[in-house]
Amino acid sequence: MTETPADLRYSKNHEWARANQDGSVTIGITDHAQDQLGDLVYVEVPEQGREVEADEACAVVESVKAASDVYSPIAGTVIESNEDLADKPEVVNQDAYGEGWLIRLKPASSDAMNALMDADAYREFVESE
Amino acid sequence: MGRRTPLYDAHRAMGAKLVDFAGWDMPIHYGSQIEEHHSVRRDAGMFDVSHMTVVDLVGAEARPFLRYLLANNVDKLRDKGKALYSCMLNQQGGVIDDLIVYLLEESWFRLVVNSATRDKDLQWITTQAEAFGVDVIEQPHLAMIAVQGPNARSKVLPLLDEANRQAAADLKPFFGEEHGDWFVARTGYTGEDGFEIMLPEDQAVGFWKALAEAGVTPCGLGCRDTLRLEAGMNLYGSDMDETVSPLVSGLSWTVAWSPEERDFIGRSALDKQRDAGPAEKFVGLVLEDKGVLRNHQRVVVEGGADGQVTSGSFSPTLGRSIALARVPSMTGEACQVEVRDKLLAARVVKPPFVRNGKSQIE
Numbered sequence: 390m391t392e393t394p395a396d397l398r399y400s401k402n403h404e405w406a407r408a409n410q411d412g413s414v415t416i417g418i419t420d421h422a423q424d425q426l427g428d429l430v431y432v433e434v435p436e437q438g439r440e441v442e443a444d445e446a447c448a449v450v451e452s453v454k455a456a457s458d459v460y461s462p463i464a465g466t467v468i469e470s471n472e473d474l475a476d477k478p479e480v481v482n483q484d485a486y487g488e489g490w491l492i493r494l495k496p497a498s499s500d501a502m503n504a505l506m507d508a509d510a511y512r513e514f515v516e517s518e
Numbered sequence: 519m520g521r522r523t524p525l526y527d528a529h530r531a532m533g534a535k536l537v538d539f540a541g542w543d544m545p546i547h548y549g550s551q552i553e554e555h556h557s558v559r560r561d562a563g564m565f566d567v568s569h570m571t572v573v574d575l576v577g578a579e580a581r582p583f584l585r586y587l588l589a590n591n592v593d594k595l596r597d598k599g600k601a602l603y604s605c606m607l608n609q610q611g612g613v614i615d616d617l618i619v620y621l622l623e624e625s626w627f628r629l630v631v632n633s634a635t636r637d638k639d640l641q642w643i644t645t646q647a648e649a650f651g652v653d654v655i656e657q658p659h660l661a662m663i664a665v666q667g668p669n670a671r672s673k674v675l676p677l678l679d680e681a682n683r684q685a686a687a688d689l690k691p692f693f694g695e696e697h698g699d700w701f702v703a704r705t706g707y708t709g710e711d712g713f714e715i716m717l718p719e720d721q722a723v724g725f726w727k728a729l730a731e732a733g734v735t736p737c738g739l740g741c742r743d744t745l746r747l748e749a750g751m752n753l754y755g756s757d758m759d760e761t762v763s764p765l766v767s768g769l770s771w772t773v774a775w776s777p778e779e780r781d782f783i784g785r786s787a788l789d790k791q792r793d794a795g796p797a798e799k800f801v802g803l804v805l806e807d808k809g810v811l812r813n814h815q816r817v818v819v820e821g822g823a824d825g826q827v828t829s830g831s832f833s834p835t836l837g838r839s840i841a842l843a844r845v846p847s848m849t850g851e852a853c854q855v856e857v858r859d860k861l862l863a864a865r866v867v868k869p870p871f872v873r874n875g876k877s878q879i880e
Contacts, residue, residue: 427547428551430810433809451809454546455812475808
């Protein structure tokens with residue numbers, strides 16, 4: 390079974406979002422998503438300052454098999470992207486919720502996270518898919 | 519639920535991720551496609567390829583029939599057990615399938631064709647065979663296991679019975695030999711040395727487990743694709759199909775033009791295309807920029823028509839993206855590939871990219 394940490398929120402596109410103490414939100418793909426994709430060989434992250442809508446494609450993860458868009462679970466402004474993944478995309482497979490994070494956003498609204506699933510709901514969602 | 523090979527339960531027990539492949543439930547990987555890829559380049563890996571279709575052609579006229587059916591010339595097969603790679607063409611010179619043919623006896627040849635094209639292949643072969651009085655006999659009860667890599671032969675040999683071991687140890691590349699119900703061939707689809715072994719389906723699980731105990735890594739069809747791509751080997755349905763000829767698919771070397779009087783299906787169409795000079799050619803691409811080349815991406819050539827990536831992926835051995843592509847004949851040493859609205863720089867090379875574990879480019 391793949392992991393779904395209780396302190397994160399989740400989207401139907403298999404991204405996770407973590408509320409940081411400074412008000413920013415860190416985003417990545419879930420353990421389930423990386424497991425489905427297989428070995429990642431390329432990750433493309435957005436430029437700093439880019440504004441994204443909720444459910445807008447903002448990054449790309451490519452496994453040996455295929456390329457997949459990553460959709461931002463919430464609206465906001467990109468304040469940091471994980472540039473280390475350009476040389477080490479496999480980190481997303483190894484540590485999807487830690488070193489494998491993709492972007493950090495300044496949310497457009499403070500309650501955007503409420504629209505996302507909690508860990509239990511996401512687990513149920515994955516099983517129902 | 520898809521069709522299952524005799525190794526289906528063994529795959530599940532070994533943690534395989536199973537996917538649909540031409541109607542079969544087949545392993546795509548057992549954890550890491552890249553690690554499996556490396557194990558074949560550096561040591562030994564094994565593949566369940568029991569889904570492939572084995573067809574025996576039996577009859578006094580089997581050789582004349584194949585001389586007519588195939589674009590390559592079976593008269594190159596004189597020694598028992600010798601294998602030949604060939605395209606089977608339609609009248610327009612399009613590729614119905616690519617296959618391996620073995621000479622077993624003068625009146626008995628064995629074909630191995632793709633599983634995705636099984637039905638149309640059998641129908642085509644049976645129709646064409648009628649005039650020659652040749653029997654077309656499918657062998658659905660044979661399992662097939664490919665063991666590939668620099669250490670494949672030394673790991674396989676001790677597991678074979680006496681007769682097969684002797685024969686397999688002496689096999690030259692692209693030869694096969696049958697002993698008992700087993701057929702062992704020194705062939706493959708990875709660019710490494712090794713064997714492809716056909717055996718009775720009820721013995722497949724025992725042999726598979728013995729290979730695993732001997733340290734052979736179970737490998738899924740995922741890395742089979744990246745291995746063959748690195749080896750510059752075509753994949754039917756991606757790199758060629760019924761709408762294109764071998765001459766624009768990097769397969770001119772498989773067309774036997776001489777003797778000129780040999781009339782094979784598709785010959786007149788190919789002759790015309792050759793005389794006119796094909797407008798396209800088939801090349802290898804190495805991506806210079808970051809990213810991954812994928813099937814169907816547009817290839818942009820300065821001053822020429824667009825080309826297309828026919829097989830693109832990431833090369834685990836080279837650590838960068840490579841592809842096979844059909845491009846205008848005038849294409850030089852460089853081109854660009856459209857990847858998500860961006861044009862990325864690629865270098866044009868002659869495949870293979872990797873052979874026997876070593877890079878063949880730059």
